[in-house]
Amino acid sequence: MSQGYQKRDRAVVDYQLWQAWPGGDFLRGPRPRDHRPGSYIACVGAAQTFGCLVQQPWPALLAERAGLPTLNLGVAGSGPQLFLQPQWKELIQGARAVVFQVMSGRSANCSRFRSDGREQLLLSDGRRISADAAWTEALHADLRGIRSPLLRGLRNRFLATFARRDVKRLVDETRADWIAQFGALLDATTPKKALLWFSRRSPDYEARFHSLAAMFGEYPQLVDKRMVESLRTRVDAYIECTTRRGSPERLCDFATGKEIAVRPADAFSGEDPAMVWTHNVYYPSQAMHQDAADAVWPQLEKLL
Numbered sequence: 010m011s012q013g014y015q016k017r018d019r020a021v022v023d024y025q026l027w028q029a030w031p032g033g034d035f036l037r038g039p040r041p042r043d044h045r046p047g048s049y050i051a052c053v054g055a056a057q058t059f060g061c062l063v064q065q066p067w068p069a070l071l072a073e074r075a076g077l078p079t080l081n082l083g084v085a086g087s088g089p090q091l092f093l094q095p096q097w098k099e100l101i102q103g104a105r106a107v108v109f110q111v112m113s114g115r116s117a118n119c120s121r122f123r124s125d126g127r128e129q130l131l132l133s134d135g136r137r138i139s140a141d142a143a144w145t146e147a148l149h150a151d152l153r154g155i156r157s158p159l160l161r162g163l164r165n166r167f168l169a170t171f172a173r174r175d176v177k178r179l180v181d182e183t184r185a186d187w188i189a190q191f192g193a194l195l196d197a198t199t200p201k202k203a204l205l206w207f208s209r210r211s212p213d214y215e216a217r218f219h220s221l222a223a224m225f226g227e228y229p230q231l232v233d234k235r236m237v238e239s240l241r242t243r244v245d246a247y248i249e250c251t252t253r254r255g256s257p258e259r260l261c262d263f264a265t266g267k268e269i270a271v272r273p274a275d276a277f278s279g280e281d282p283a284m285v286w287t288h289n290v291y292y293p294s295q296a297m298h299q300d301a302a303d304a305v306w307p308q309l310e311k312l313l
Contacts, residue, residue, distance in 0.1 A: 010085035011035035013276035014061055020262050020269055021062055030096055034084050037066065041078040046103035049078045050309070051200075053092055053101060054110025057207055057228065059083030061292040062260065067207070070302035071108075075313060080104065084127075086140075088116025089191035091126025098197065106312045107202045108305060109195070109244070111212075114231030115140035117190060119182035121147060126190075139279060140230075145221050148176055169219035176218060183231060188239050195243040201312040203246040204237075207293065207301045209253050212237045228291075246308035255296030257288040 012035055015024050025038030037059050041049055052058050052068035058081065060066020068079040080100060084091060089112055092101065101107055115128055122130040122143055130143045151168055155161045195202065206212060210227045212234040217223040225231055241247045262269050270287045273280040293301070 010276070010278070011037070011059065013278060014056075014059070014085065017271055017273060017276040018062055020264075021260055021271065022064055022263055024059075029080075029100060033096060037081040037083060041080060043078065044080055044100070044103070047105050049080050049104055050075060050313075051080045051082055051101050051104035051107045052110070053082045053107060054205075054207075055083060055087045055112050056085045057083070057293050058110045059085065060298065062258070062289040063293070063295045063298055064263065065295065065298065067298045067301040067305065068108075070299065071305060071309060074302070074306050075309065077105065077313075083110075086113075086116060086128025088112050088114070088124060088126045088128075088187065089194045090117065090124065092194055093126070093190065093197070101198055102200065104200050106309060107198055107200050108309065109191075109198075109202060109204050111204060111206045111208075111229050111232060111237060112191070113229040114183055114187045114236070115144070115225070117183045117187040117231075119179045119186065121179055122183075141221060144224070147179060148173070148218065148221060148224060165219055169217065173218045176224075180216060180224070180231065184233075184236055187232070188236055191240055192243060195240060202244050203248060203305065203308055203312060204240055204244045205301065205305055206237060206247075206249045206251070207297075208251055209256070211251050212249075245312055248304050248308050250297075250301045250304040252293075252297045252300040254300055255294035257290045258294040258296075259288055260286060 011026055015026055026035040027038050027040040028035055058068060068081040072079040116124045116126055118124055121133055124130050128140045129137055130140050131137050132143060152161055152165060155164060208228055214226045214233055260269055260271060261267060270285040272285055274282040
């Protein structure tokens with residue numbers, strides 16, 4: 010997926026992609042000059058840690074303050090399960106300190122969907138589709154065959170309030186799996202570690218079941234305050250950065266500074282080929298990354 014990001018965003022930013030091991034995920038660079046054990050800070054997360062569409066993600070800003078290289082282990086659509094795999098554990102264990110982004114619940118398991126720690130889910134019928142598509146299908150299965158927009162809307166509101174117990178059970182299962190996987194990841198990490206909530210919203214939200222957006226909430230999707238609280242005792246520091254500063258952000262050519270548009274379909278993520286982005290709406294803006302670095306640094310400095 011990182012290679013897709015680079016193709017999509019090539020006029021906006023050069024991600025300087027590299028691999029920590031042959032055949033592994035492409036990571037955001039620049040490649041650290043040295044990543045011997047104890048010589049770097051590891052930053053673990055998803056696209057918000059990778060730093061889509063910004064020149065300096067929060068891990069790079071921390072490197073400037075710490076005077077140490079950061080290993081940006083931000084992988085698109087990742088959940089905590091991914092980083093329990095041996096190759097990732099070795100990189101995490103070798104860090105002097107680790108900052109874990111609170112990752113989405115979309116990349117966790119339940120009885121209907123299986124994930125390998127990534128946002129593409131394997132369904133019980135053998136299909137592998139995006140988490141958004143999988144959850145939309147589950148959420149609105151009870152509206153099949155209703156053609157009238159008015160009747161569909163009325164029935165949707167009624168079912169969201171008084172039914173959809175199966176969907177609510179799947180959400181509960183997914184959240185329980187996320188807690189178990191993230192807890193195992195934190196418990197297996199022996200260096201000093203911090204947990205970073207980095208979002209436009211606070212952790213205190215309640216899922217509603219009339220639409221995918223209302224059920225998921227903004228990033229990190231499906232994660233609520235109870236889930237975050239269950240992890241806080243397992244880390245040395247907890248940082249909360251809730252910000253919208255600078256978002257949406259106009260996209261500009263990094264070489265000329267001129268305003269441009271990008272085609273999200275170039276990332277091979279299934280968007281309509283006719284769609285274009287003139288602004289970064291979904292990912293954190295550069296100002297938001299600065300806010301995250303400002304929030305993390307005082308706690309990280311103590312850990313170092």
